[in-house]
Amino acid sequence: MSEFVTLDEIRAAKERIAGVAVRTPLYRVERARLRMAKVAEPEFDLYIKAESEQPIGSFKLRGAYNMVAQLSSEALKRGVITYSSGNHAQGVAYAARALGAKAVIVMPSNAPDVKKAATRALGAEIVEVGPASSERRIKAEELVAKFGYAMIPPYDAPEIIAGQATCGLEIVEQLPGVELVISPVSGGGLLSGVATAVKLAAQAGLARSDVQVWGAEPELAADAKESFYSKTLVEWPAEKTTRTIGDGLRTQSLGVLNFEHVLRHVDGIVSVTEDEIFEAMRVMLTVTKLVPEPSGAVTLAAALFHAEELPKVKKVAVVLSGGNLEPALRERLESELAERVL
Structure with a gap:
């Protein structure tokens, strides 16, 4: 691009x-x-x-699917990760499920329960951190380094x-x-x-x-x-x-x-x-x-x-x-x- x-x-x-x-x-x-x-x-x-x-x-499904769908088969096998307060979490979880990949989502502890439940229902693994958006990003980057997940950022x-x-x-x-x-x-x-x-x-x-x-x-x-x-x-x-x-x-x-x-x-x-x-x-x-x-x-x-x-x-x-x-x-x-x- x-x-x-x-x-x-x-x-x-x-x-x-x-x-x-x-x-x-x-x-x-x-x-x-x-x-x-x-x-x-x-x-x-x-x-x-x-x-x-x-x-x-x-709307988050648009960007999440567009990015996940462009990953290599090797990257999909390793799984994807993102950090989100809820809607992007569901977008990545939905896209990962559609393409047969594991999804890990780092979410703030104060995210609405309805969004956490919906994300879990789509088969994603949730990791909770504090309320700051910076905390979510840092934790996700740690997990990428440890497990090799493909990062699907929420916007950038x-x-x-x-x-x-x-x-x-x-x-x-x-x-x-x-x-x-x-x-x-x-x-x-x-x-x-x-x-x-x-x-x-x-x-x-x-x-x-x-x-x-x-x-x-x-x-x-x-x-x-x-x-x-x-x-x-x-x-x-x-x-x-x-x-x-x-x-x-x-x-x-x-x-x-x-x-x-x-x-x-x-x-x-x-x-x-x-x-x-x-x-x-x-x-x-x-x-x-x-x-x-x-x-x-x-x-x-x-x-x-x-x-x-x-x-x-x-x-x-x-x-x-x-x-x-x-x-x-x-x-x-x-x-x-x-x-x-x-």
Whole structure:
């Protein structure tokens, strides 16, 4: 692969993951229905890219399978390893099972039980460490050195970026004339991939030349926003990033390669509050049939509550990156919605 992921590499990834990852639907949200959720009706048409409908409930299958599928037979025999708070864990476990390889996943002890259970159900071996994303990476590297596993990083690899980029390619194919795409950002795999695909498609005449791509992340874990606007890759301590309910967005820093792609192709990043994340989840549960996990709801929160920071456009697509919502949290949100009706 080249230093920067190319459109040909994204198209190759699209073919490679076909039949494994799903070409997920893009749902239009009727503006009038938003009044049911008691939020201001936006001045743009809003669409949700439902990555929650992937076999593992998350976009992570795209990048994981794209990378695992390119390993040699010898590497597959040794097994694969990754470090993840949950969704990438399931993506690697799913890909490894499909290709007949052992999967070892280093996960934080505070990862949601629903994600741990799903990862084990896919046949992976889980090794637990502390909450810091750096702890996960260090432990995984130790196990690679000891057992020779093939590392499948959660975001900082061209194969991962190309796989996640297929999501962006689908958006421009499904929504001709889209003017703004919003992606969640943490380590940067999805945002760098989506932005690369959308901007390269625009250069090839497959999308509007002025289409913009923005990232969204929690205020409590806004290292990517700081990095983007300072043009310097920064790292936040785990005690800060782990404060957010968005467990999939607690990574302490953008990946190095992801940061380079973000600087080249992303137009801006906004951060949202915890209250806005919860409200976006309630909105989605009220006006759609989609189930959002907190990390996936940050994009809707950005679109609904930070429109003044975003470009003024008429057609917006937000990526719902995952739907692996803990049952207890879903019950709480639905109870709160029921009380509003009473």
